[in-house]
Amino acid sequence: MATMGDVARAAGVSVSTVSHVLNGTRVVAPDTRARVEAAVAGLAYRRNGLARSLARRETRTVGVAVSALTNPYFGPLVSALNGELERRGYTVLVGDTGDEPAHEAAVVERMLDQRVAGLLLAPTAAAGGGVVPQVQAQGVPVVLVDRHTDAACDQVVPLNREPVEHLVDHLADLGHTRVAAVAGLPGLDTTAERLDGYRAVVARRGLDDDPALVLPGRSRADDAQRAVGAAFAGPGRPTAVVVLNNAMTIGTLRALRDLGLAVPDDVALVCYDDFEWADLFRPRLTAVRQDLDGMARRAVELLLGRLAGDGHAPVLERVTASLRHRESCGCGPQAPALGWPEAVQAADGGVPAAP
Known part of the structure; x- marks a missing residue:
């Protein structure tokens, strides 16, 4: 060379x-x-851009550390983050944390060794702020995306509780009283908040409050498949299910197929997280769609602001969602669009003020 x-x-x-x-x-x-x-x-x-950056003690590389790149949700999110950073002249270094705190720490340490200028992180369910203090101790700004923690840093996350409430309310409006929820990985704020939305409607609408209706999907397709297969195999099975992330939706659909149960004739199904190809299913899936582009844009703006020296207090911002009302809920292909409360979706799809 x-x-x-x-x-x-x-x-x-x-x-x-x-x-x-x-x-x-x-x-x-x-x-x-x-x-x-x-x-x-x-x-x-x-x-040699790396040598030049090291000589200046700066790089134009940003680390993106997320869990399970095989999850249908995180791929598009990483793509959106990468697009935003590339437009601003940054190179992206991607690492898969595997949703394991120890592995997350190792991935982040390797990124710091590569002198990343900043870090965008979808944190694992780690205690004590996870890796954030480790990153901040080295003077590297970090912004959390998708999931939030108690860490003192900027965080850009979706609305979780309100969209799930709306989905379960819709199932109750259709006459379902025994509604199962396929829950994500314990310890994640997304899991807790989405379950809060489910439980709030169960209490408010007088639905069956059976603890066995909360199924341990653990944010993975195979775990969801096992949990749903066991819950829907016996007598007194639920008549509807709300699935709280899209990896678990895949496992849920496989379990129902293996049991010979048809959606929505035997089981009504709604889910949090839309797929790019969700309308290819038959029936098409009624789903909450997150604004991944909006989340990526705002997270990158905050990170680059920190790199430029912004010294404001850390912010927690919620990105709004939209509803894709299709047929898996049991309404039929000609069903009118559901009302979607302004608390769930801003008219312009923008980011509401930090709570």
Whole structure:
């Protein structure tokens, strides 16, 4: 690989002159610039961005650490974050935490070793702020996305409770009283808040308050498949189910298929998290769709603001959601659109004020 010294020798100039030509830091005579550019082309020289960044003690790389990249939800979120950062001239380093606190710590440590300028993190269910203090102790700004904790940093997360309340209310309006909930990984705020929404409607509408109706999906397709398969196999099975993330929706659909139960004829189904291909299912899935682009845009704005020296107090911002009302709830393909409260969806799909 050619070096800047090789270019200087080929052009008959000093290394500093090559640097000025490449970085535009000083006016260089046209004939000298032409010789340098010809040498760069002839030697196929590429600037070492990493070495330059390390010399300046800064990089234009941002770490993105999320759990389970195989989850249908996190792929589009990472893509949205990557797009926002690339538009601003940053390179993205992605790591899969596996939803394991110890692995999360190792992934983040490797990112810090790579001198990332900042970190966007969907945290695991770790105690004590998880890895956030570790990152902040090294002077690296961090913004949490999708999930929030008690850590003292900026956090951009979706509305969780209100959309689930609306889904369960809809099932109750359709006459269902025995409604199951497939719950995510214990210890996550998303799991707790979505279950709070489910339980609030169960209490308010007088639905069957059987603890066995809360099924341990643990945010994974295979766990959801086992839990739903066991709960719906026997007598007195639920007539409806709300699934609280899209990986578990896949497992739920597999379990119902294996049991020979049809959606929505035998079991009405609604879910939190939409799929890009959810309307390809038959029946099409009634689902809450998160504004991933809005979440990514706001998280990147906050992170770059911190990199620029913003010193305001940490903020927690909630990104609104929308409803895709389809047929899996049992309404039929010609069902009118449901009313979607303003508390759940802002008219412009924007970010409401921090609570």
